[in-house]
Amino acid sequence: xxxxxxxxxxxxxxxxxxxxxxxxxxxxxxxxxxxxxxxxxxxxxxxxxxxxxxxxxxxxxxxxxxxxxxxxxxxxxxxxxxxxxxxxxxxxxxxxxxxxxxxxxxxxxxxxxxxxxxxxxxxxxxxxxxxxxxxxxxxxxxxxxxxxxxxxxxxxxxxxxxxxxxxxxxxxxxxxxxxxxxxxxxxxxxxxxxxxxxxxxxxxxxxxxxxxxx
Numbered sequence: 001x002x003x004x005x006x007x008x009x010x011x012x013x014x015x016x017x018x019x020x021x022x023x024x025x026x027x028x029x030x031x032x033x034x035x036x037x038x039x040x041x042x043x044x045x046x047x048x049x050x051x052x053x054x055x056x057x058x059x060x061x062x063x064x065x066x067x068x069x070x071x072x073x074x075x076x077x078x079x080x081x082x083x084x085x086x087x088x089x090x091x092x093x094x095x096x097x098x099x100x101x102x103x104x105x106x107x108x109x110x111x112x113x114x115x116x117x118x119x120x121x122x123x124x125x126x127x128x129x130x131x132x133x134x135x136x137x138x139x140x141x142x143x144x145x146x147x148x149x150x151x152x153x154x155x156x157x158x159x160x161x162x163x164x165x166x167x168x169x170x171x172x173x174x175x176x177x178x179x180x181x182x183x184x185x186x187x188x189x190x191x192x193x194x195x196x197x198x199x200x201x202x203x204x205x206x207x208x209x210x211x212x213x214x
Contacts, residue, residue, distance in 0.1 A: 002105070003105055010131055012043075013180045017180045018042050018182075020045050020183075020184070021161060023051050023184070023188075023189065027053060032197040034061060036200055037204075043066065045061060047070070049079050049083075050073050054083075058083060068089050070083075071090075072092040076099070077099040077103055081103065088109075090110040091109055093112070096113040096115065096124055101124075101129070114133045114135045116135065121156060130156050133161060146172075146175060159180055159182055161181070161182035165185045166203075170214050
């Protein structure tokens with residue numbers, strides 16, 4: 001079975017450009033998180049399996065239907081199943097995990113396998129997946145690496161994460177092979193807790209402003 005590359009998730013990501021990576025350790029932050037994202041028209045969120053509250057956070061954030069909620073750091077079939085049961089509409093893995101990819105393709109759920117090498121990308125292509133996570137981007141050569149990989153893999157788009165920040169994300173997005181960028185630099189629980197979301201909201205507004213002016 002091959003990936004459905006016409007899935008609306010890919011279109012939404014290409015339009016939004018920003019994929020916040022969020023680790024939930026305090027569920028009381030989620031209402032404010034959703035409010036900030038909606039107010040800034042960033043309706044994507046990747047909730048990572050880096051905490052025990054991941055599934056609960058996905059379920060709560062999915063409830064209103066206002067956000068497209070996905071699961072990140074998905075390393076096993078069990079995590080993929082749990083994520084989808086709790087409202088996840090897409091799956092992001094740190095590597096090419098065959099059992100996760102097979103399950104997602106059967107469910108028609110977009111999956112972004114983590115890649116860093118030509119071999120990784122080729123394995124993703126074997127499943128018909130042409131949008132891959134590039135991680136950790138800064139360690140594996142950043143935009144320079146993406147440009148080099150885009151030579152032989154001219155039909156692949158990259159979602160880089162790792163080392164992306166407000167100072168370089170526009171440069172990444174200027175490359176036609178970059179569909180969007182991900183990371184906790186977009187919004188984080190710590191920033192929301194700092195002052196009930198005021199700083200987090202201002203920071204996201206600044207990122208969106210930079211995006212719109214370029």
